[in-house]
Amino acid sequence: MNIFQEIQQQVQQAFPALFGSEVELNKITINETPKEFSGDITLVVFPLLKLTKKNPEESAKTIGEYLVANNKNVAEYNIIKGFLNLEIKNEYWVDYVVNGRQSTVDSRQKETILIEYSSPNTNKPLHLGHVRNNVLGFALAGIYKANGHEVIKANLINDRGIHICKSMLAWQKFGNGETPESTGLKGDKLVGKYYVEFDKHYKKQIEEIIVQGKTKEEAEKQAPLLLEAQEMLLKWEKGDAATIELWKTMNSWVYAGFDITYKNLGVDFDKFYYESDTYLLGKDIVEEGLQNNVFFKKEDGSVWIDLTADGLDQKIVLRADGTSVYITQDIGTADLKYKDFKMDQSFYVVGNEQDYHFKVLKLILQKLGKPYANGIQHFSYGMVDLPSGKMKSREGTVVDADDLIDDMIASAKEQTEALGKIDDFTEEEKTALFKTIGLGALKFFLLRVDPKKRILFDPKESIDLHGYTGPFVQYTYARTRSILRKSQDAEIKHQDLNAEYKLHPSELELIKVLYKYPIVLADSCREMNPAKLIDYAYEIAKTYNKFWHDCTILAAEREDEKNFRLLLTEQTGNIIKQSFAIVGIDVPERM
RNA sequence: GGACCUGUAGCUUAACUGGAUAGAGCAUCGCACUACGGAUGCGAAGGUUAGGGGUUCGACUCCCUUCAGGUUCACCA
Numbered sequence: 001m002n003i004f005q006e007i008q009q010q011v012q013q014a015f016p017a018l019f020g021s022e023v024e025l026n027k028i029t030i031n032e033t034p035k036e037f038s039g040d041i042t043l044v045v046f047p048l049l050k051l052t053k054k055n056p057e058e059s060a061k062t063i064g065e066y067l068v069a070n071n072k073n074v075a076e077y078n079i080i081k082g083f084l085n086l087e088i089k090n091e092y093w094v095d096y097v098v099n100g101r102q103s104t105v106d107s108r109q110k111e112t113i114l115i116e117y118s119s120p121n122t123n124k125p126l127h128l129g130h131v132r133n134n135v136l137g138f139a140l141a142g143i144y145k146a147n148g149h150e151v152i153k154a155n156l157i158n159d160r161g162i163h164i165c166k167s168m169l170a171w172q173k174f175g176n177g178e179t180p181e182s183t184g185l186k187g188d189k190l191v192g193k194y195y196v197e198f199d200k201h202y203k204k205q206i207e208e209i210i211v212q213g214k215t216k217e218e219a220e221k222q223a224p225l226l227l228e229a230q231e232m233l234l235k236w237e238k239g240d241a242a243t244i245e246l247w248k249t250m251n252s253w254v255y256a257g258f259d260i261t262y263k264n265l266g267v268d269f270d271k272f273y274y275e276s277d278t279y280l281l282g283k284d285i286v287e288e289g290l291q292n293n294v295f296f297k298k299e300d301g302s303v304w305i306d307l308t309a310d311g312l313d314q315k316i317v318l319r320a321d322g323t324s325v326y327i328t329q330d331i332g333t334a335d336l337k338y339k340d341f342k343m344d345q346s347f348y349v350v351g352n353e354q355d356y357h358f359k360v361l362k363l364i365l366q367k368l369g370k371p372y373a374n375g376i377q378h379f380s381y382g383m384v385d386l387p388s389g390k391m392k393s394r395e396g397t398v399v400d401a402d403d404l405i406d407d408m409i410a411s412a413k414e415q416t417e418a419l420g421k422i423d424d425f426t427e428e429e430k431t432a433l434f435k436t437i438g439l440g441a442l443k444f445f446l447l448r449v450d451p452k453k454r455i456l457f458d459p460k461e462s463i464d465l466h467g468y469t470g471p472f473v474q475y476t477y478a479r480t481r482s483i484l485r486k487s488q489d490a491e492i493k494h495q496d497l498n499a500e501y502k503l504h505p506s507e508l509e510l511i512k513v514l515y516k517y518p519i520v521l522a523d524s525c526r527e528m529n530p531a532k533l534i535d536y537a538y539e540i541a542k543t544y545n546k547f548w549h550d551c552t553i554l555a556a557e558r559e560d561e562k563n564f565r566l567l568l569t570e571q572t573g574n575i576i577k578q579s580f581a582i583v584g585i586d587v588p589e590r591m
Numbered sequence: 592g593g594a595c596c597u598g599u600a601g602c603u604u605a606a607c608u609g610g611a612u613a614g615a616g617c618a619u620c621g622c623a624c625u626a627c628g629g630a631u632g633c634g635a636a637g638g639u640u641a642g643g644g645g646u647u648c649g650a651c652u653c654c655c656u657u658c659a660g661g662u663u664c665a666c667c668a
Contacts, residue, residue: 325666437630448605
């Protein structure tokens with residue numbers, strides 16, 4: 001319980017006695033008071049007027065007087081138009097700091113949640129779009145964990161299919177036996193190189209065929225390279241030993257490459273699913289759906305579902321030859337996940353270009369009456385676009401994940417060394433620090449935007465390290481650590497502090513921000529939005545810096561002042577560290 | 592063509608889900624420190640919230656409409 005909820009409930013309980021009618025809790029809107037008005041908490045009375053049967057002023061006055069008389073923490077009130085501003089007693093805030101955090105949020109039931117994210121294809125390296133996915137997925141998992149839920153992080157690796165065969169075929173034809181060892185290339189880069197290579201030759205063949213008088217569509221279907229790739233896929237499906245061998249080898253290169261990128265990004269997984277294991281799943285469920293008349297069979301033998309009543313189209317779920325389509329696999333995998341984990345909710349961190357697909361998937365599972373259907377949620381995020389448009393691996397117009405990470409670390413290094421504050425660091429310490437700062441800047445940059453919105457990334461403009469950024473918050477953390485190191489007393493003397501302590505405005509402002517931490521944490525979970533927590537971390541840093549500027553800490557005039565401010569400093573540092581850790585950003589002791 | 596998403600200062604963005612004078616950062620201009628970390632703080636300027644209409648005490652937020660951009664509607668994944 002926190003003071004906002006407390007007052008809200010108190011008003012609800014007193015309402016019948018004050019006004020002679022019941023009121024719903026959500027009608028009582030409680031906000032922070034904007035800075036330009038006096039007070040800490042604001043109750044908006046407009047929505048209550050029909051129930052109070054009085055004008056705004058009188059209604060507010062009645063509630064205000066009731067609270068001052070009956071809530072020991074409310075000092076006074078003022079009314080401006082229909083807004084009742086409540087001032088909380090100094091002691092309440094002081095006590096909050098001195099005796100540790102008390103504000104909590106009455107949370108909903110704890111659940112088991114499976115979060116699938118990352119889910120790469122094994123035919124090319126990761127790019128900036130994947131980085132956004134990984135960073136978002138990891139942060140979302142962290143937020144749910146921090147709110148007490150059980151979280152399983154899953155990665156469904158798309159390790160088979162025609163696109164994989166394209167890389168394999170191109171390597172076979174043009175690779176001259178190259179390996180990561182022989183070339184010094186990272187495994188995923190090497191495989192990606194041949195994916196591009198395939199496309200190059202394929203396009204050439206198409207042109208040649210068009211010259212012979214065929215249409216573009218015909219040419220695309222008839223190009224020998226494509227036919228060969230399709231043949232290879234068939235061989236793979238039949239379990240042809242040589243094909244499987246090549247597939248295993250090249251995938252192992254890719255995994256070695258991914259491991260490095262994942263490690264640099266600091267993301268991890270509890271469970272891996274491989275599409276080569278799951279691509280045949282779902283067929284039995286289609287059969288089940290046919291029995292229940294959820295699906296129907298067309299004359300050619302293909303199986304469909306009619307979703308026109310739900311405003312969507314007809315959707316095929318099984319080809320005439322009995323083979324699966326994408327959604328068949330997803331149905332099967334959803335079922336497998338439930339068998340494995342019996343989760344209450346299942347999130348898919350997947351780009352918004354698949355909005356329609358997931359709408360269909362959920363609807364199908366609902367119509368099949370699956371117990372997990374309602375718990376399925378597509379965590380849909382916007383694409384990362386370049387000024388030139390969409391990133392396309394085949395055309396090489398991508399911002400490579402590893403390159404980007406290297407660039408970020410390099411610019412962190414440059415800026416940090418220019419300031420000359422860490423000349424006594426060992427090389428190892430420096431390397432670690434540059435990584436902390438560089439990745440902090442990158443992750444902050446990707447997380448600060450509402451996930452739903454697309455991000456425009458201009459490679460020519462480097463990601464900022466000043467202002468509303470990760471390093472700004474990290475810097476503030478390092479400041480708090482610096483002060484605490486310098487404070488003579490290893491321990492802060494709580495006994496010097498008492499509720500009579502008179503707060504400086506900047507202290508009060510900081511306390512109110514710290515106080516909100518559990519509320520923000522709960523909000524960012526409820527709204528599934530890591531940006532909330534990022535924005536909050538920035539708010540703490542900014543508020544602390546103002547406090548720092550206005551209030552002398554170590555050289556404070558009185559002992560209780562010094563101790564109180566050290567305590568605030570310590571708590572600020574802790575909350576910055578915690579909130580950043582939740583979304584996967586590190587903080588340095590010095591920078 | 593149908594469906595969905597987006598549009599806020601020059602740029603990048605926020606606004607507690609309908610609340611007070613739309614809040615930040617970058618860039619621009621001007622201030623502040625012989626102090627504990629200047630990757631700082633304070634201030635100025637910058638807005639018809641794409642346009643129009645509606646709903647009400649009150650609209651960036653909800654409804655209608657127009658415009659602009661994007662995604663999707665594959666027996667690809």
